[in-house]
Amino acid sequence: MSTSTTAPPTGRTGASAPAQAPKKHISDRAKAERKLGWLLAGPALAVMLLVTAYPIAQAFYDSLFDYRLTDPENRSFTGLSNYLVVLTDQLWWQSVGVTLLITVVTVAVELVLGFGLALVMNKALKAIRPFLRAVILIPYAVITVVSAFAWQFAFDINTGFINSWFAWLPGVGADTDWFGDFGTSIFVVCLAEIWKTTPFISLLLLAGLAQVPEVLQEAAQVDGATWWQRMRRVTIPNMKAAIMVALLFRTLDAFRVFDSIFVMTAGANGTETVSFLAYRQTISRLEIGLGSAVSVLLFLSVVLIAFVFIKGFKVDLSQARGDS
Amino acid sequence: MPDSVVHTGRGRRSAASGRRARRALGATAAAVVLASGLAACGSGDSGVPQLDWYINPDSGGQAEIAARCTEAANGAYTISVSTLPRDSPSQREQLVRRLAANDSSIDIMSLDPPYIPEFAQAGFFAPMPAEVADEVTTDVVQSAIDGSTWDGELVTVPFWANTQLLWYRTSVAEAAGLDMTQPVTWDQLTQAAQDQQVRLGVQGIRSESLTVWLNALIESAGGSVIAENSTNPDDIQLGLDSEAGMRAAEVMRDISASGTGGPALSTANEDTTATDFEGDVGGFQVNYPFVYPRALGAVEAGTLDQSVVDDYGWALYPRVDADTETAPPYGGINLGVGAFSEHPDLAYDATRCITSTENQAYYFTSNGNPASDTAVYEDPEVLEAFPMAPTILESLELAVPRPQTPYYSEVSGGIQREYHPTAAIDPEQTPQDATELIQAVLRKDQLL
Amino acid sequence: MSTKEKTGWIIGGIVIALYALFPIAWIVSLSLKSSADLNAGGFLPATGFSWDNYSLILTGSASDLFLPALRNSFGICLIATFISVFLSMFAAYAIARLDFPGKKFILGTALGVAIFPVISIVTPLFNLWRQIGLYDTWPGLIIPYLSLTLPLSIWTMSAFFREIPWEMEQAAQVDGATTWQAFRKVIVPLAAPGVFTTAIIAFFIAWNDFVYGISLTSTGASRPVPAALGLFSGASQFEDPTGAIAAAAVIVTIPVVILVLVFQRRIVAGLTNGAVKG
Known part of the structure; x- marks a missing residue:
């Protein structure tokens, strides 16, 4: 799964309106335009629906069956019992907990770190700005699996250098086995995720920073507001939309974390995430029914998170889209 | 996307064939694949059946054995290898999913013994001819025979046998x-x-x-x-x-x-x-x-x-x-012949060649993977490369497979x-x- | 600006550069270690640089695994990028310029697809692919990759297209240019940067895929590099292929680093949709 997810356009509130057709022959023109619109956008829409809507419908259908891939003859309809099994299983809730933990920790740290990076880039000398921009993009562009291997090898007790470099820290020594228990494993996983995706957040926030009107900043400065006051009263409120959009997308992305877990721990020490659990039921255990139920629940969780963000926190995607 | 189709064909061939075979096939492979669609497998362009052998990653020993057996077959068949993932659970995942789809491109597969019952129970193996079963169990360590057996029947061909x-x-x-x-x-x-x-x-x-x-x-x-x-x-x-x-x-x-x-x-x-x-x-x-x-x-x-x-x-x-x-633990690799193979007889023939005493000795000395054939342990070259070979043999006789269950x-x-x-x-x-x-x-x- | 402030910025820049490049430097260093050096525990190779890992995957025993994977990755990602940019070009044009009901629905669908958990659809796709013969083929990966690249392409490109002063086309026509000339001479140069930027970002997304790669392929016929990384073997079955993985990781990172260095400004503009000036 990609951790470098889609960037939503962060609202250019004043985006130019589409060129309006002249008001003559409105019905004919509108009809023609409607037809052309669907003709042009239709293929892309059809492809998107085909590669996602059909499989998720199939997954939902499969989740109603007791179905093992190697034993297709004994496939039988069991209704919602797969869901009952999943939802009453402590492992499912543990995975949800781990996933939420990773999500909350990484997104929180990324937001703070990304904001700092954005501030630096926003204010940095013109001369070093292109350099910073290029450098910051590199983690974003690196393949997640490669990043996971790099961090794993760095912390590995045999191949890594972390133990010898940080031996002066209490609790770290030549014998520290980072992947030996839950806490340290999750720590390394989060570190890898944060390294890789903070640049993405910082770029979105940088775009948000650019939207804060200079006039307001200057006015506040004239009024004698401290840096922190200006930040809290002027900068952050004015880039709320950008922050929320960045949060929404990173949260959804973090919730689907798979690659890093697969590479670094393979689920050892209770580090299974929901995506990993789904993978193990369907691909390793070959229990298509049970695995599909986990998949559908994962899908519903993602929808729920998106819904909470959009309705609860009032993330204005239409503004983000620029067509308000 | 005709481009992608051409490449698909080439990829399969080149990954799958030995150096010599590649030269012969190279130019025409793309055309053949294009003509026969995406599911081009089975026989080569010259009418010589091509057997696909799915191997676990090693230091090149199985590819070499495939080349040797292709030569020994004298035109009866060619063997090409495709590499499976590194760990045995992932090897099984790949094979099971393909076999569950009745994939005919799997002629021979290198299998970690614990997964053999699952494959056998699901009907993923072609039935073994009795004379092959007799031949491949002669002078073979007991643990390897046990590991190749499910439900009292020999379902795979013992290849190499590992032990700790x-x-x-x-x-x-x-x-x-x-x-x-x-x-x-x-x-x-x-x-x-x-x-x-x-x-x-x-x-x-x-x-x-x-x-x-x-x-x-x-x-x-x-x-x-x-x-x-x-x-x-x-x-x-x-x-x-x-x-x-x-x-x-x-x-x-x-x-x-x-x-x-x-x-x-x-x-x-x-x-x-x-x-x-x-x-x-x-x-x-x-x-x-x-x-x-x-x-x-x-x-x-x-x-x-x-x-x-x-x-x-x-x-x-x-x-x-x-x-x-x-x-002691018993591990290693046994050879299964895919139930949906178009040439199960040739594939079983090929397994006899692959598991010959000579090839097992070669594999032992070159790749460090111990033989299941007891005769190999008398080979002076093996004894020189592995002074502990007698202990390995002794261990293999005592070794017990992991739980055998589908x-x-x-x-x-x-x-x-x-x-x-x-x-x-x-x-x-x-x-x-x-x-x-x-x-x-x-x-x-x-x-x- | 005072010298003190300047120094401050430069130090800040160095810290950021260290943050971003350190893991990359580490994997490069690891890939240059000789096999005996791998477990020595230092950051840099202790016994000098060794190209063994590279020769292993480029010309040695692992090249049969790596080179086809590299070719697959390039081919599949480029084709997927091309198709998705091609399709979304029309869609984005319609969204940016035309007024028709369903616009919101299309953008909403793109959003929905973008947040879709890939793992949820891998199994049904696998079942479908093996039935229709797409399993372990290039199209079998290209099509799912579109689900990753299309939403992004539509969003990014429609934002770009909104900024194009379309009225210039009419102005050119008034000046006597034909419709085709006006389109080619005015609109194409204006739209090209957006299309190009979208293509780069779409390529990154496709290049990054892992789940589809490990689930929908099984041989060198279509297996991409991220999936192949897990397939290397050490000198024997039980030896860890750390060096080979590191070398392969470096090689697949080179193209994206080059893209970033050359097109950093466009990429930032694309990711934030032209909101950043400078």
Whole structure:
């Protein structure tokens, strides 16, 4: 799964309106335009629906069956019992907990770190700005699996250098086995995720920073507001939309974390995430029914998170889209 | 996208064929594939049937054997190899998914023995001709025959057979006062490693390696992971909670608690264990024979002193109890012939060639993978490359396969979840928890 | 600006550069270690640089695994990028310029697809692919990759297209240019940067895929590099292929680093949709 997810356009509130057709022959023109619109956008829409809507419908259908891939003859309809099994299983809730933990920790740290990076880039000398921009993009562009291997090898007790470099820290020594228990494993996983995706957040926030009107900043400065006051009263409120959009997308992305877990721990020490659990039921255990139920629940969780963000926190995607 | 179609065809061919075959096929392959659509498999362009052999990654030995057998076939068939993932569970995932789709491109497959029952039960193997069965079991170690058998029938062709030995530093064993000509127990080794402040290398990582270790311990204690076998998952009776099972859990816990397994026991695999054994803390380890060529390679590269390798000693896998014979792990690779292959007869022919004494000897000496054919162990070249070959043979005769069940991955997955990390094992509780988990998983009442 | 402030910025820049490049430097260093050096525990190779790992995957025993994977990755990602940019070009044009009901629905669908958990659809796709013969083929990966690249392409490109002063086209026509000339001489140069930027970002997304790669392929016929990384073997079955993985990781990172260095400004503009000036 990609951790470098889609960037939503962060609202250019004043985006130019589409060129309006002249008001003559409105019905004919509108009809023609409607037809052309669907003709042009239709293929892309059809492809998107085909590669996602059909499989998720199939997954939902499969989740109603007791179905093992190697034993297709004994496939039988069991209704919602797969869901009952999943939802009453402590492992499912543990995975949800781990996933939420990773999500909350990484997104929180990324937001703070990304904001700092954005501030630096926003204010940095013109001369070093292109350099910073290029450098910051590199983690974003690196393949997640490669990043996971790099961090794993760095912390590995045999191949890594972390133990010898940080031996002066209490609790770290030549014998520290980072992947030996839950806490340290999750720590390394989060570190890898944060390294890789903070640049993405910082770029979105940088775009948000650019939207804060200079006039307001200057006015506040004239009024004698401290840096922190200006930040809290002027900068952050004015880039709320950008922050929320960045949060929404990173949260959804973090919730689907798979690659890093697969590479670094393979689920050892209770580090299974929901995506990993789904993978193990369907691909390793070959229990298509049970695995599909986990998949559908994962899908519903993602929808729920998106819904909470959009309705609860009032993330204005239409503004983000620029067509308000 | 005609481009992609062409490339698809080429990719399959080039990954799959030997150098000679590639030259011959190269130019026409794309055209052939284009003409026959995406599912171009089976026969080559010259009418000579092409057998696809799915191999586990190795140091090139299987590809070489494929080339040799292609030559030996004298135009009857050609063999091309495709590489599977590195770990055996992923190898199984790939093969099962393809076979469940009745994939006819799988002619021969290199299989880790524990998954053989699952494949056999699902009908993924072509029936073995009786004369092939006779031939490929003659002079073959018992554990390899056991590992190739399901439900009383030989379903795969024994290829190479792996087993773990107890490796020790002669100097350390002497200092500890251990008589290595006599069988030693785990308790003795733990004690000796503690006294000498060296490692007793075992594989505690959450993977197949852990199941290998637990299974060997339970079998050595006189029990079995599966006490009562059945093809019906509900009727499988587990032996984890037995006296032998508890004894095995005790050994695991004691070694973990003693610290002799090293600080990274919970992520220790065969390779890290071998690294430790080559280092200053090396004392004892249970491991496969690859550790020997590995050390020789390090000497050649100048990173290991010859004196270290000269200090290497080997013996049979440790016993759990002094008076009960040990039951070392059995592993390796057996060859299955795909049920949907278009040329099962030729494929079985090819397996006979692949597993010939000569090829097994070649594979042993070049790739370090021990033969299942007992005749190989008389080959002077083998004996020179592996002075411990007689011990390997002896170990293979005693070795016991991991639980044979079509639900192996559930059983092994459940074991790994409950017995990892080994430091947290409670001999009273863990076997019982694992039994309950595995039974619930087999009933599909729980996730894994 | 005072020298002190300047120094401050430069130090800040160095810290950021260290943060971003350190793991990359580490994997490069690891890939240059000789096999004996891998477990020595230092950051830099202790016994000098060794190209063994590279020769292993480029010309040695692992090249049969790596080179086809590299070719697959390039081919599949480029085709997927091309198709998705091609399709979304029309869609984005319609969204940016035309007024028709369903616009919101299309953008909403793109959003929904973008947040879709890939793992949820891998199994049904696998079942479908093996039935229709797409399993382990290039199209079998290209089509699912579209689900990753299309939403992003539509969003990014429609934002770009909104900024194009379309009235210039009419102005050119008034000046006597034909419709085709006006389109080619005025609109194409204006739209090209947006299309190009979208293509780069779409390529990154496709290049990054892992789940589809490990689930929908099984041989060198279509297996991409991220999936192949897990397939390397050491000198024997049980030896860890750390060096080979590191070398392969470096090689697949080179193209994206080059893209980033050359097109950093466009990429930032694309990711934030032209909101950043400077």
